[in-house]
Amino acid sequence: MGQAGWAPAWRQPEPKLKYDVIIIGGGGHGLATAYYLAKLHGITNVALLEKGWIGGGNSGRNTTIVRSNYFVEGNTAFYEHSLKLWEGLSHDLNYNVMFSQRGHLNLFFTPGQRDAMMRRYNIMRLNGIDGEFLDREQVQKMVPHLNYSEQSRLPILGGFLQARAGTARHDAVNWGYARAASTLGVDIIQNCEVTGFIKKAGRIVGVETSRGEVEAEKIGMAVAGSTSVLAAQAGLGPLPIESHKLQAFVSEPIKPFLDTVVVYGAGHGHFYISQSDKGGMVFGGDLDGYNSYAQRGxxxxxTDVASCAMNVMPALGRIKLLRQWAGIMDMSMDGSPFITKTNLSGFYLNAGWCYGGFKAIPGSGWCFAHTIAHDQPHEINSLLTLDRYAQGRQIDESGHGPFPKSH
Amino acid sequence: MLRLNCPFCGLRDHHEFAYLEDASVQMPSFEDTSEKAWFEAVFLRKNLRGVHVEHWHHIHGCRMILRVERDTQTHVISKVEAAHPSFRQRLSDVNDETKLISKARSKT
Structure with missing residues (x-):
């Protein structure tokens, strides 16, 4: 009767003493990694250890935007691969992740911004990634209720559109990967915090957890936000990462108002907004700016994000905020991530996702599973290494130099 | 809302300040040409969960750079002082002089 007939979507096993692979972190990246290990590499004796509940960290705290409008080598192939996986994800998982390719519209306000974005979108097109230039009239036709006033603080000159980009339902992504991985034999163990590492002859052979010791041949870590803390325990030493908090906001639900993702970055203004299927306006802006492990903004x-919203979409002024929250980002020193082997044998790192971990979930899991299974990276993630800084090969998408503030 | 007790201006809201960086990072001297030292200073961070030493700029106030000790898990600010040692010394001297003057005044 009613909603009483539902069975749990994934098993709740007790941890075994030994596995082939342990994945630390039950966010989207860890869940996707476990799923692709089982599905594509035949490694099903896998434990996924999560200190809280799955999807309770950044996977449940983001603004759900999915895109691949990158232009630097190392990022382009990776994010486009991830977007392609998104396009088939609901079928692959047999779980509706509500991926909606509603487009991602990047506004510009000055000729300089236009030229920089034109360069980016031309390079994307040369790389086989979709991107379109829209002039002011075309933007106005697509999103009529932006601020087109001549007196606007930020007069809209046009925009760049990635039509294949969009949004997805974050919980569904976590639950879909969890159910699919569990069905293939992966043990998803929640409320199991990794508190230390077991080392034998200089090699990490297992983890100490709040639910006892667990051993494994290989260990992969995908714990964005807490990466530096666990990496220090594992003996990786200081990493090129700072933990920063990023806030997101959702308004009260309203009738259909915005059917695309609208984004801009201009000077110190930074803003992105979409409307969820429940009707809430989901939006965010910059980092709070100072190192933090506290999940509150x-x-x-x-005030900064609210003023950014009012600049381009003054109609939002009367809408009430429903919720606000913060997640802890791994801000890497060039704004790009790591999916890599480490200098510890059998220990793999997935980290440094900055603002953009959500869209990367399928590609990240796919590449991390390959890296763990083969003990070497796939070509697609071969540049996303930790040692790129020492070698002077940063993947600096925004060209800001070595500061942990980039996208 | 974070509030910092600026040693020059008193207790002020977060809005007046800009976060600068991790203050524990020591840049190598310009004579030091080793790649390792520069790589570590430019790119690697301890990223502590706990008490963190950092620089803030009182950009909408006295424009001084401050050295702040703040817990990155609780946001509790335990210490705020001038970042530059000579300013710390001068502030301390001024405070001592002020105490001496008020002591002298209270006697008369």
Missing amino acids: NLPIY
Whole structure:
């Protein structure tokens, strides 16, 4: 009767003493890694250890935007691969992740911004990634209710559109990967915090957890936000990462108002907004700006994001906020991630996702599973290494130099 | 809302300040040409969960750069002082002089 007939979507096993592979971290990246290990590489004796509940960290705290409008080598192939996986994900998992290719519209306000974005989108097109230039009239036709006033603080000159980009339902992604991985034999163990590492002859052979010791041949870590803390325990030493908090906001639900993702970055203004299927306006802006492991935001960014919203979409002014929250980002020193082997044998790192971990979930899991299974990276993630900084090969998409503030 | 007790201006809201960087990073001297030292200073961070030493700029106030000790898990600020040692010394001297003056005044 009613909604009473539902069975749990994944098993709740007790941890075994030994596995072939342990994945630390039950966010989207860890879940996707476990799934692709089982599905594509035949490694099903896998434990996924999560300190809280799956999808309770950044996977449940993002603004759900999926895109691949990157132009630097190392990022282009990776994010486009991830977007292609998104396009088939609901069928692959047999779980509706509500991936909606509603387009991602990047506004520009100055000729300089236009030229920089034109370069980016031309390079994308040369790489086989879709991207279109829209002039002011075309933007106005597509999203009529932006601020097109001549007196606007940020007069809209046009926009760049990635039509294949869009949004997805974050919980469904986590639950879909969890159910599919569990069905293939992966043990998803929640409320199991990794508190230390077991080392024998200089090699990490297992982990100490709040639910006892677990051993494994190989261990992969995907714990964005807490990467530096666990990496220090594992003996990786300081990493090129700072933990920063990024806030997101959702309004009260309203009738259909915005059928695409609208984004801009201009000077110190930074803003992205979409409407969820429940009707809430989901939006965000910059980092709070100071190192933090606290999953709660601070007032200056509220006002900053609100003023960014009012600049381009003044109609939002009367809408009430429903919720606000913060997640802890691994901000890497060039704004690009790591999916890599480490200098510890049998220990693999997935980290450094900055603002953009959600869209990367399928590609990241796919590449991380390959890296763990074969003990070497796939060509697609071969540049996403930790040692690129020492070699002077940063993947600096925004050209900002070595600061942990980039996308 | 974070509030920092600026040693020059008193207790002020977060809005007046800009976060600069991890203050524990020591840049090598310009004579030091080793790649390793520069790589570590430019790229690697301890990224502590706990008490973190950092620089803030009182950009909408006295424009001084401050050295702040703040817990990255609780946001509790345990210490705020001038970043530059000579300013710390001068502030301390001024405070001592002020105490001496008020002591002298209270006697008369």
